[in-house]
Amino acid sequence: GAGVSQSPSNKVTEKGKDVELRCDPISGHTALYWYRQSLGQGLEFLIYFQGNSAPDKSGLPSDRFSAERTGGSVSTLTIQRTQQEDSAVYLCASSSQAGQPQHFGDGTRLSIL
Amino acid sequence: ELKVEQNPLFLSMQEGKNYTIYCNYSTTSDRLYWYRQDPGKSLESLFVLLSNGAVKQEGRLMASLDTKARLSTLHITAAVHDLSATYFCAVGSGGSNYKLTFGKGTLLTVNP
Numbered sequence: 164g165a166g167v168s169q170s171p172s173n174k175v176t177e178k179g180k181d182v183e184l185r186c187d188p189i190s191g192h193t194a195l196y197w198y199r200q201s202l203g204q205g206l207e208f209l210i211y212f213q214g215n216s217a218p219d220k221s222g223l224p225s226d227r228f229s230a231e232r233t234g235g236s237v238s239t240l241t242i243q244r245t246q247q248e249d250s251a252v253y254l255c256a257s258s259s260q261a262g263q264p265q266h267f268g269d270g271t272r273l274s275i276l
Numbered sequence: 277e278l279k280v281e282q283n284p285l286f287l288s289m290q291e292g293k294n295y296t297i298y299c300n301y302s303t304t305s306d307r308l309y310w311y312r313q314d315p316g317k318s319l320e321s322l323f324v325l326l327s328n329g330a331v332k333q334e335g336r337l338m339a340s341l342d343t344k345a346r347l348s349t350l351h352i353t354a355a356v357h358d359l360s361a362t363y364f365c366a367v368g369s370g371g372s373n374y375k376l377t378f379g380k381g382t383l384l385t386v387n388p
Contacts, residue, residue, distance in 0.1 A: 194374060206364065206378035219370065254318065261372035262307060267319040 165189065167268035169255050175274045176245060184240045184271045188257030195238050196258075196265060197230060201251035209253075212238060213261055242273075250275045278303050280367050282379030290387055292354050297382045299348040299365035307368035308348045309376065310339050312361045319364065323350075355386045 168187040176182055188195050197209040208222040212232040223229070227245075232238040242249055252272050256265035279302040289295050299308070307326060311319040323332045325341035325348060332339050336359065338351045348365055362383045366376040 196374070196376075198376075205380045206366075206376075208375050208377065211370075211374055213374070219375065222375075256319075258374075261374035262368065264309065264321040264324050265376065266321065267311075269318045 167255055167257050167266055169253075169268035169271050171271055172269060173272045173274075175276065177276050178247060179244055181241065181243045182245055182273065184242075184253050184255075184273070186238045186240070186255030186257075186268060188236065188238070188255070189266055192257035192259055192266075193235070194258045194261050194263070194265075195232055196256040197238070197240050198254045198256065198267075199251045200254055200270070204251075206254075209240070211261075245273075245275045247275045249273060278305070278367060278369050278377045280365060280377050280379040282365055282382050284382060285380055286383050286385075288385045288387060289352075289355050291356055294354065295352050297350040297352075297363055297365075297384075299350070299367075299379055301346045301348075301367045301377075303369070304343070304346070305367045305369055305373065306343060307373035308341050309366040309368070310348070310350055311364045311366060313364065313381070314361050322363075352384070355384075357386050357388060360384055360386045 170185045195212040211219040227243045230240045252270040254270045256267045258265045281300045310322040323339040328343040330341045336353045341348045362381045364381045366378045
């Protein structure tokens with residue numbers, strides 16, 4: 164079946180612009196996660212959604228980062244006023260429920276000029 | 277704060293040889309994952325280890341978990357070139373262990 168789908172696959176933007184990254188989880192998966200992968204920091208947890216519960220936003224690095232999940236399915240990660248240190252690969256994952264293996268999308272490679 | 281350390285970070289080995297990757301973590305957890313990542317690709321789930329003494333095997337890879345020592349190992353038997361990739365361990369925390377903290381990864385290169 165279809166895996167986790169992320170778009171765009173690559174995004175290049177100028178410093179100070181806002182960007183939106185999209186994640187379409189595996190159908191039926193109630194848990195959705197965002198991670199960031201960069202050379203300096205490795206893989207970092209950003210945010211977790213589970214059903215209609217309040218998300219765990221503890222990994223968001225600053226208030227420029229926000230995410231929402233509409234209708235318990237598609238999620239959007241928004242970065243406002245991008246900075247060069249935001250350059251990274253942003254990975255989305257989903258699982259059938261919390262604690263089950265997380266299935267990752269191919270990621271969005273974000274480059275800030 | 278949960279810390280996860282993998283070693284070695286770089287591993288170059290010959291085909292046919294055996295080796296072990298180690299994953300240590302700093303606080304109690306009963307859920308540990310191993311993932312594989314090929315260059316430019318996303319992460320592929322290899323194993324989920326749920327309890328002390330758990331051992332799982334798939335092909336030439338075998339993973340084990342010792343929760344008392346806070347240690348997991350990924351053992352590679354008779355390596356082949358196709359196993360070349362980066363391997364990550366990740367430890368769950370939070371309710372239901374949903375929050376993964378990853379090690380820095382081990383870049384494995386298997387040479388003919």
